[in-house]
Amino acid sequence: MHSARKHISQFLLLLLVWMLLVYGVSLLMATRHIPQVMWRITINDGLFGFLNFMQFYIYLKWILPPFLEKKNVVKLFSWLIPILLGFILLKYAVAKNFFPEETLYRGYRIEQGQRVEIYTTLQQYLVNGLWSGAIIIIAAFSAHLFMLWLDEDKRRAILQQKQLQAESGFLKMQLNSHFLINSLNSIYSLALTGSPEVVPANKTLTNLLAYMVNQPADIEGREPVLAEIRYLQDFVALQRIRTGCEQGVIFNWPAQLPDKSIAPLLLVPFVENAFKHGITNRPEKPVTITLQGSEQQLVFSVHNFISGAHHDKTGGIGLDNVRKRLQLIYPGQHQLEITESKAEYFINLTVNW
Template identity: 35%
Template sequence: MKQKNIVLLHVLVWLLLVLNDVIPHFIGNEYAAFKAMPKDAALLLKYTLISIGFYSVAALCFYGSCLLVAPLLFLHKKYVKALLIAVLMLAVLSGWRYAVEFGFFKPVLGFDNYKGNHVSAQYYIGNVFWYYYPKYFVYGLMYFFGENWLQGRNREQALQKEKLVTELAFLRSQVNPHFLFNTINDIYALTYQKSERAPEALLKLSELLRYMLRESTDDFMPLQSEIDYLHNLIELQRIGAKGNAFINFEVEGYVGLQKVASLLFVAFVENAFKHGVLNNVSTPVNIRLLATNDHIDFTVSNKINNSQKDKLGGIGLNNVKRRLELLYPGKYKLAVTANDHYIAHLQLQLNP
């Protein structure tokens, strides 16, 4: 909460306390000094000023406890100093209340809280202590403790959020170079052979890089943009394989305004390209995306190419698993099986 809003909240609370004190006293006209006065604006003003005077002592007690004593107790552990300040506050509060009652209430408003009786200093200080300290002094300590705990929690949450944002940005920036290097080599080969498809392949690669470097800076992107990215990725693979890549990509259901984590599906597809059999028409790579308004079912299946090993390894699947944990906690199911075929099945509940 902003500091300005906190100040306004405090003012409102004290105003409500004053009104809660003034209204019943005014309606009942409880003070004997005012019994003969009519219930008009002048009488209401007198009751209001008296209530403000008494609550000014309460406010000094509350904020003295909160701002002076509580930090020494809870933060700095200086108990003796806190006790000395609490005692000094008692003297100040007693002096302030005396000034309010005998310097303003009695001579200006004609209100004598003690009906002419003599008030000793010992009685006065004791009265202030037993009336204000059990309530407003303790309230000040409780308020400081609660506010300090809440601020600490907010700081911890802010740091945690910042950490997650940093981690997500790092994960999003991790582009697996395997596919990129292979694609550049394929385009170089097409260019060397003066293939008519070289410019098309270069354009597809440019579109992929543009999406990764610009559009995917957000955590979430339109589902349709992710689908378009996969289409370009698959088409680029087909071009590089010179027509010998058999890949089926099916999109079913409703694709509208849904948003999904950017570059979430690409790791599964690239994994199929890296480790799968692409050149056998009888065992194509099958990619299926079923979408509803709030759910996505994504499956990638490929026959495992046992003769093709990626010695460099990869970070793709580990990357996407971590991003799922951060962006869809408790809202996803990922099942991976590897026998003769490698199958990755992701069920995703979309964020509202």
């Protein structure tokens, strides 16, 4: 049923375009809008334009596709020639029997003082029909190749979309696994010391993992920005539990944010990088996370002081992957600035919603 509707829709669309180009243009270009002229246009470009379209459509749907698939020239001409001649004879029969004055009349000449009406003969009509038929065949070829190009372009777009989704899912999986290893190491350290913070840390990690698992690999997937903030809050809470320094991380965001959405898990790698390579247990040198949003864009920044033990290891797989995700998900819609010195590391990300 769906296939039938598709073919009918395609037929009607092609017919509309054809008649607009042939019949509609002739009506617009008519110099005299008198009934006789309009009637001739209707017969020659309307009725016979429709017959030409049917010839075109037969070529397009049933003759050319098998030829282009199998490249059988003999079989192609064995169909083209009979159909071409058949339509010429059909149009001549319609013209001669119903509309000779409108289609075949060529004027008159005077012979021996008598007016002799001149009409297009079958031979003349056949020659003219061969030329117009050749144009119709070329039009069908061109339309078929154009439709093949459209289908191929659509197929390439679908494949590219699937490839981007797979790549985005793979990059996100790498980020998630990186984060999971770090978090489990933190909880393991708490367990070794017998810290009572193991239980809340485990609960926070459970919330984080539940949020991560629920995110689809679809590149078009988005989450409310408030959900991402809650995720970052849990992430920061887990770090504070691990270090035991409440003021080692400062997270600022406005009380009011626009009701917008963002690609999930896009911001946490920057925070994770700051935790991994920065100082998070000294209130005088905190990791500072700032999030701001307007109706047009999100601005996210992370600043940290570099730990001497990790000075040469900033960046890594997390930031490499998040750069790739930004290119995949927000091409031309983001700006990432990274400033690094011997003592400090600062990133500023701007994303257009």
